Each structure stands twice: as C-alpha cells, then as structure tokens.
Amino acid sequence: MNLSKYKIAIGQINTTVGDLDGNTEKIVNAIEKAKQHNAHLVVFPELAITGYPPKDLLLKSSFIEKNREKLDEIIKASEGITIVVGFVDVSETKVPRDVYDISSRFYTESRILYNAAAVIQNGKLIGKYYKSHLPNYDVFDESRYFETVKDIPLFSVDGLKMGVNICEDIWIDEGPTERQAKQGADFIVNISASPFYAGKGNIRRELIAKRARGNSVPIAYVNLIGGQDDLVFDGGSYVFDKKGRLIAHCRRFEEDFALVNLESQKEVILKENLIKDIHDALVLGIRDYVRKNGFQNVIIGLSGGIDSALTTALAVEALGADSVLCVLMPGEITSKSSVEDAQNLAKNLKVKCKTISISEIFTSYLNTLKKEFKNRKSDATEENIQARIRGNILMAISNKFGHLVLSTGNKSELAVGYATLYGDMAGGLAVISDVPKTMVYQLARYINQTNKTDAQHPITGLSYNPYGRSVIRPAGVEIILQNILDKEPSAELRIGQKDSDDLPPYEILDPILQHYIEENKTKVEIINSGFEKEMVEEVIYKVDHNEYKRKQAPIGIKITPKAFGFGRRMPITNKFK
Amino acid sequence: MNLSKYKIAIGQINTTVGDLDGNTEKIVNAIEKAKQHNAHLVVFPELAITGYPPKDLLLKSSFIEKNREKLDEIIKASEGITIVVGFVDVSETKVPRDVYDISSRFYTESRILYNAAAVIQNGKLIGKYYKSHLPNYDVFDESRYFETVKDIPLFSVDGLKMGVNICEDIWIDEGPTERQAKQGADFIVNISASPFYAGKGNIRRELIAKRARGNSVPIAYVNLIGGQDDLVFDGGSYVFDKKGRLIAHCRRFEEDFALVNLESQKEVILKENLIKDIHDALVLGIRDYVRKNGFQNVIIGLSGGIDSALTTALAVEALGADSVLCVLMPGEITSKSSVEDAQNLAKNLKVKCKTISISEIFTSYLNTLKKEFKNRKSDATEENIQARIRGNILMAISNKFGHLVLSTGNKSELAVGYATLYGDMAGGLAVISDVPKTMVYQLARYINQTNKTDAQHPITGLSYNPYGRSVIRPAGVEIILQNILDKEPSAELRIGQKDSDDLPPYEILDPILQHYIEENKTKVEIINSGFEKEMVEEVIYKVDHNEYKRKQAPIGIKITPKAFGFGRRMPITNKFK
Secondary structure (H helix, E strand, O other): OOHHHOOEEEEEOEOOOOOHHHHHHHHHHHHHHHHHOOOOEEEOOOOOOOOOOOHHHHHOHHHHHHHHHHHHHHHHOOOOOEEEEEEEEEOOOOOOOOOOOHHHHHHHOOOOEEEEEEEEEOOEEEEEEEOOOOOOOOOOOHHHOEOOOOOOOEEEEOOEEEEEEEHHHHHOOOOHHHHHHHOOOOEEEEEEOOEOOOOHHHHHHHHHHHHHHHHOOOEEEEEOEEEEOOEEEEEOOEEEOOOOOEEEEOOEOOOEEEEEOOOOOOOOOOOOOHHHHHHHHHHHHHHHHHHHOOOOOEEEEEOOOHHHHHHHHHHHHHHOHHHEEEEEOOOOOOOHHHHHHHHHHHHHHOOEEEEOOOHHHHHHHHHHHOOOOOOOOOOHHHHHHHHHHHHHHHHHHHHHHOOEEEEOOOHHHHHHOOOOOOOOOOOOEEOOOOOOHHHHHHHHHHHHHHHHHOEEOOOOOEEEOOOOOEEEEEOOOOOOOHHHHHOOOOOOOOOOOOHHHHOOOHHHHHHHHHHHHHOOOOHHHHHHOOOOHHHHHHHHHHHHHOHHHHHOOOEEOOOOOOOOEOOEOOOOOOOOO | OOHHHOOEEEEEOEOOOOOHHHHHHHHHHHHHHHHHOOOOEEEOOOOOOOOOOOHHHHHOHHHHHHHHHHHHHHHHOOOOOEEEEEEEEEOOOOOOOOOOOHHHHHHHOOOOEEEEEEEEEOOEEEEEEEOOOOOOOOOOOHHHOEOOOOOOOEEEEOOEEEEEEEHHHHHOOOOHHHHHHHOOOOEEEEEEOOEOOOOHHHHHHHHHHHHHHHHOOOEEEEEOEEEEOOEEEEEOOEEEOOOOOEEEEOOEOOOEEEEEOOOOOOOOOOOOOHHHHHHHHHHHHHHHHHHHOOOOOEEEEEOOOHHHHHHHHHHHHHHOHHHEEEEEOOOOOOOHHHHHHHHHHHHHHOOEEEEOOOHHHHHHHHHHHOOOOOOOOOOHHHHHHHHHHHHHHHHHHHHHHOOEEEEOOOHHHHHHOOOOOOOOOOOOEEOOOOOOHHHHHHHHHHHHHHHHHOEEOOOOOEEEOOOOOEEEEEOOOOOOOHHHHHOOOOOOOOOOOOHHHHOOOHHHHHHHHHHHHHOOOOHHHHHHOOOOHHHHHHHHHHHHHOHHHHHOOOEEOOOOOOOOOOOOOOOOOOOOO
16 A cells, blocks of 8 residues: 555543553544544554553553453454554463562562554454563663563554554664664554653654654654653654654644544644643643542642642642632731732632631640640741641541642752651642742743633633633633742741741752752762852752652652652662762 | 682671761671681672662762772772672763663663672782672562673682672572583672561572582572661571581671681571561661661650550660650540550550640640531541541651651551551551561560560560570560450540451451462452452452552561562552452
C-alpha cells in the first residue's frame, strides 16, 4: 500500500493502573471508532492494558494472567484492522532464578516479564515487540520487573514494513529506531508512557523530529494521558513525516483520538507555554487522583495565603466548585486581613467555606502541657501544635464526611522543612509540593490573567477559554486577589512571623534549590555560580536534614525533572555533608 | 604460601551511610589491629567506605570523589598487609548517555559507577573487582546506579590465587564463584551487605557451604553489621573450608574482629533461634537509628497494651532506661487496668513515665466540631481524634525536648489499616511495624523468659545473659506482665471496643497476611490453603485499600522477607481487585 493512503488512528486514552477491565473497554471502543473511520491501524500507549506504572502489581501472577486475558479480548475485536497495544508478556519457559534467596524467589516466581507491544490483525496476534531499553532512573523502576531481548523485528502490515518500539527505546542514540530504519521500515510506531515535567513537550518533539529526519522515516509517537499518583502523563501524541516535520498531534492533558496518514500533510507549529502546561498538569493530576480513588469531594484549609489560594483555584478547575470545601481555621495569631482574603477567595471561586476557630483547642493543649513545659520558652513547639490542630480538624471532617484532604505546601517549604509534619503536611495529595514558591506566584497570575481574558458562558456564567472549552470557574473575576499576591509570606504561627525571618528570600532560595535538587549540583558549584557561601550551606543543610519529614509526606504531583518522592531516594540516616 | 599458614582477619564493622570519614577510621583501625596480629589479609564488607545502601547519594559527584579519596587513605595504611574493601568506582571515560532527557542527564552526569572491591597491598591498589550481579528486587535498587562488566579476575596475593566477589554474586548458580574456582582460586572472599530477615542466617550458611563444597574451595564471607534506616545488617561473617564445613564465624548483631585461616580447624555448629534473632535485630535497629541520627532520648506512648510494652522493653535494651521516656495518655475510655499495667511496666523497666490526660483536649475538639458534626453519629472520627491528640502530645514533647518519637503499631494493624494516620502512626521510627501481632506475643514472652534466666549483676542489678554480655534491664523480673499478655487486644478508643470487633482473630489474620504479603499468593491460592473465602476477601481488600496510610508511615525495621516500605512498591491509585 502507498504510505500516503495508509490511515492511522491514535487512541490517546486515559488508563487507570489496575483497571484492566476499564482500560480494555476504552481500547475496544477506540478500535470500533477507528474502524468506523476506515483506519488501517490503531495505536495505543505503552502498557495500555495495565495502566502505567503498575509497580509491584507486576509481581502478582493473577495480574499478569488477567492482562493476557484482556489481550485476548482485544484480539477478538481486531477483525478488519491492525492494532498496536502495550501489554505485559510473560515467558513460557519458567527459569528458576535462585533457589536460596527467599525474597527473590517469592517475588519473581520464576517468571520472566517483558514490557511488550502486541501487533494484532484480523483476529490474530501477528507479532510482539519487547522494549529493549528499560528506564531505571528517577521515578522509573523497569529493571525491577522486566527483561530485554536483542531481537528488533519489523512487522509486515498491509503491504508495509512497520517498526514498533516502546518509550525509552526512541530516546537512545543508535537504538531500535535506527536499527528498524536500516532494516527498511516504511514507518515507525513508538508507544510511550512518558510522564510530564515542565518543558518536556519541546524536548520530546525535538527528539522525535531528529529521529524521523535522521533516519528518513515517518514516526507516530503515541503517549499516555492521565494522572497516576504522583505522575501526570500529558499525552500530546505526535506524528512526524520522514523529513522530521510535525504533521499531526493530539491534545495534551486530555484524552484524544486522531486520524492521520504519514505523508503529504502540512507542517504544524506548536508553541509551549510552560506555566500553562504546569497549570494543566496540576489540574489533571488533582482530578485523576481524586476521581480514580473514588472520592467525590475535597477539603482544603484556607489560610489567606497564596499557597492555599492557588491549591483551591486548581481544585475548583479540576473538580468544580461544588466538590471543594474550604475551612478557615483562625487562631490567636491569624490577622484580620488573612480571614478577609480567604473569605474573598472562597467567594470568588464560589466554594463553600466554613470557619472553625482553633483557639479553644489550642488553649486546652497549652493547659494540658503546662506542667511539662513549665519554665520553657515558647518556641516552634507551640507553632507546630497550632498547625497540627488544623491538620486534625481537616482530617476529622474528612473522616466524618469522606472528603479527601488536599494539602497546600509548596516545594520550597518542603525542601527546607518549613512545614509541620502531621500539621499543614497532612492530607492525601500535596497538590503543589513540586511547585517552587516563585512559581506559585506565576501560576496565580496565570489564573487571574486567563480568567480575565476568557469569555463568560451566557448560561452558566463560567469562563470559556480561547479553545472553546469550559473552565469551571466564574468568568471575568480576578480569582486570586492582589492582596494575596502582594502580602509578605507568613505561616502566622507566632506574632509578627514572616517566612523571611527563617529562610532566604524565595528569589534566592528557589534557584539554589533548583541547582541542588533538580540539577544535582555540588555545594561548590552552587557557590561558584554566584550565591553566598553561608546561605548555600544553610539551605543544603536544611534540605539534607529534613529527609525524615518528606518520608512521611503525602504524594505530590511531579512537574519538574526532579520532584521529592519516588524519584528521589535519599537515606534518612546520612552523615554525608 | 601454604593455605594453612595464611592468616585472614575479618573486619566486621558497623558503618554509617555517608560517614566516609568515620567508616574509613574504623577500617584503618581494624587494619592496624590485623597488622598487630600478623594477619596477611584483612577483609571488610561491601561498600564499607560509603556505608550501605547509599541510595541517591551515589548520584552526587562529590560523594563519589570523597569515597575515592578515602580509598587513597586506606591504600596508605596498607604497608605490610593485603586488604579487600568495598568502595564505589567510577569509570574514567565519560560516556554521554542521552543528550535529550534532562532527567537522566542530570542524574547520571555521564559517569559510570561500579559496586567495587579494591585489592590493596603494600601501599598499592593491585586490583579491582566489579560486582557482576546487581540485586534489583525488594529493597535493592542497584541497577539504578551501577553497571557490570564481564571480567571475573583472580588476584595473586602472597603466592596464593584469591577470588573476590560481592554479595549477590555468590547467590548465583554457576556465577562468579564457580568461574573463579574453575580458574584455580585457592580461596574466595565474598564481601557482603546482606540485610537481615528472620531465618536468613541459616539460608546464607547453607548457600555458602554449598558453594565451598561444590567448588572445593574455602570461602570467607564477610558481612556488614549495623542498622541503617529500615534495614538491619546482622553480620555473622562466616568462614568455610573447602569441604563446606563452617570453621569460623563472627558474632551477629555486633561489631566483631576475627582471625582465621582457611584450613585444619574444627567444624563449628551454629543454631539459630528465630525469636532471639528478631529481638536482637530490633534492638540493634533502634539503637543505630537513634544514635546515628544524633538523638539521645526517645519517647513512647504507653497504652497498657502489648505493642507499646514490647516497644518500650526493646528501647530500654537498645538505649538504656535513662534514655526512654514513657507517656501515658489516658482518655475517657482508658480502663483502670490499662493505666495500672502501663505504670507497672514502666516500673519494671525503671523508665520515667508521665501521665497526661487527653480529656480536656478531646472535649475541646468535640466542642469546636459540635456544629459541624450535628446530627451525626459518633464513629471512627472521634476515635481518630483521640489517637491524633496522643500523637500531637508526643510530637509536642519531642519538639520541645528533642526526643525521638517511637511509634508502636505492629505489622498486622499496618497491613489492614487498623491504625490512625498522624495518631498512633506518628513518630520517627515504627519499631515493630514489620512484626505480626502473634509474633509480638512471642517476643514479649522471650523477653520475660530470658530475663528470668539471666543472671543478676552483683553491683548494677541489671541482667547478665548466658553469653556474659550485660543487658540493660533489671534482672529476675517478669518485664511484660502476665496481665498484658493475657488481656484481649483493644485500641480503647470507644467503650467496650475489642480488635476482634473489626478484625479476624490474629491467629487467622496473620497467616493470611503472610500468604498475601510475604509469599505473594493470590486470593484463590490463599482460600485453597484453608481459609474462609469471605475472610480472605475482606483482609485483601483492607490491605489493598490502605496503601495511602502506609505511604505516610514512618520507616520500620524490616525483619521479614517482605516488609511494608521501600521493598514493597504498590500504586495507591489501583483498581486491581
């Protein structure tokens, strides 16, 4: 067949880990849609049947078996079309791995697993490709589960030679893509589950364009979309022609279905807006964590500060105002303006807001501990007690009514331990815990700005953005008030407290943190790039010293190349200075 | 040289991750001692210079460099002796790995690392061995950091051919040990950092005996000792002759220094006592976590139940009674006998015990939330509030005086989520969180029993165990009273509450949990092994559903083949049933 007549459908679906029935249903539905549009081929993301990353579910034999059963269902739905879909394959030969080590024997059960792509046609599994480069850095653990083979096959479909490879494979210079091109592939399909961080869209496009151009082969790159715990998969599947020109793409941060062929199309120019992308990732991350875990509502403690304001605005976009409950918990130190700012924010966003004073409870703690704390000065202890009372009140309402608690701490605070364990750190999802404080302001301004320019829906009064999609927030309003943007950050846990009493200014702290955490630079390198020695040492000390707090933090949505959490594995007991 | 005259010293040292200075000092001291005893060779554990596991410290270039500098110090101390010591080697050729992926570029910085053994003699590094089998399952992540090579060299030392391999290497059938033996090794040294679980000592001995016998080669197996976060390395270094007879060994759970040669010694018979081993592992795990993190004292909430009683007894053994503060926090539901039992336990252990009532604070929470909770029945919410008040009081004392909070929940509770996040789960170290409830009783009885049989020290009145080592607890007393052992388990958070209201009896729950978590059996397999279908389904549901709680749990000391924590990586968002 002529490549210009070959019609490919891209099924950019939002899978859920472990939901093999639901994922397969989405796959089969998209296959039907592709057939209706007379597509020759339909492609789905990496491990689309299981969801990504399945982690230690892969060690369960029943999980692997059910994934194979679901593949059979998909095979049955393949009459009249070719399908490429990610699944877990298991080797038929059982190889005893180690008769001595109980732990490894239990976990692997002597089976060998492959991160695989099935090539299916007319009711038959006509071929399999096994991922040959397993990512095992940052959040990736694929060597824990999968093996590789040296075989890099091509598949004959509809008179064309198709190369298939999986995610990491295409990132490797002189890897499977080159080999498949040299073997004479007419086109290459890469199925991915590539998680988002800010800027990755550009990096991916440059990479795939280079692969297409360098090998003179069209490439369809099909990425997963959806939130899964700490990760957001941003979709944005791409098709490049053999000159490396982008000729089609799917939407980012949404499910999408695209029909393309691999030749004679106009080049598409895409531009990224980093802050918009981060915003969209956070909204999707919230929505999918909340919904996929079966929650209807969330609860957020509002302080009148920027972090809880941003978290609330994002939650409203993700879930709708009716699903968000705010609780304002003033104490003795809380300023009148904080209360007003919080109430105005809630009003702007049309969310319910309750006010529950912590004063009586705080007094009872001080009374109860009076004897123990006799002759001791007030210190961080009393600050932490207040933060923990607030955490407990949110958890109590959560326990009673079933809301999920969203915590509101940012990455800068979490990095240096400027947060109270079991206090403001309490919650099921730490929405902005990978967002540095300076970026919190950028996101707040972005929300205000888009909200002003968005059109108002004539009936709902909600805003309509330039893409014509409704955004669930009141139009025309400055959501996060100037007052919140302007005020000096304060935890308001002691009289006159300001963040700047305890921390370097965020404009200096954030770049130091980026050098240290995301770029993994040494102390000397950071100092040499123009920061004060003492300040760098203090920041590094605080980051290192607060590993124990982060160990117990809720998961947070990853939006930078290096988030705290699963992708950063530091010992707590650590004397390295 | 004749093998029978070749004298080997084993430096079974307690390293600390990141303490490159301190670890090297211990190594150099043991080298001096070995020289004084005219040893020809002295051997240290895997990654002895860095401590194990160094985790993402390995991604810091300054860490790798300092580890190389420390190796130079050791080389300088090697005049007149041969040394085998674990370190991290880095390839001299920098290979750009991937120019596109920011994340991997940042992390690897294009360097290639090896988990290495240095062979040092008379001021020179005469050879290096690179670990060839990297464990990457359970708690192990070595493929994240290290590469392997195919080279399996032998080293000529003092007229003998020595094979060196590292930890996992010796577990592999037809692996490095066989290859070195076939190349004509006169003896083999394995340097390990093999973490403890109950029963592993026997497994290791059987394995190494088999390797020695099967290859007709003597083997010195040198293991790390010490606690590092969730792991306890139990030492117990072994020397086997070429017939596979154990001819020498180091103590377990203690630093040790042994001098042996590889021939003509009497066979040693070792017997393991599983409960004693678990007990010793927990004591070492507490001591090292507390001390290596710079704490002097710990604080424990005493309830009158068995879990907090056992935790306190273990902490007293680990740290001494003066370093342990107990706090009894009775509420409205707390029974008189619980208070008495707790007070008696504290008296038995000679620890300070404060009593702080939670009643006033609890009342203030109920008052504060009265409006919100109007017309709602009392439920788990009110139970959790009480647990969280206790957690907050412990944290407040910790914040004010610097004690580390030890939490007291067992593995059975943690598995099914029968614990309050930020309440009884609060703390820095969850001492018995890998100990199933039925084993909690066994450990308590073991402590009572050994305490009765131990001799009383004539001056201190503390107990002396059969090995002549002092145990820091009053002799002759039944530490954990019969009353605590006999009473039915209860969280005492509502009137008349018993664990058995909400959970299957522990004698049934624990085996189900073992099948599901440690042995990774499927639901069907567990039912078929003789458990009620509904009960199995309920337990599995609870285990799966409570992943979010365990995500935020403090680290716990691993004593089974599969603990919750770093070695078990389950998604929270997970619809697999």
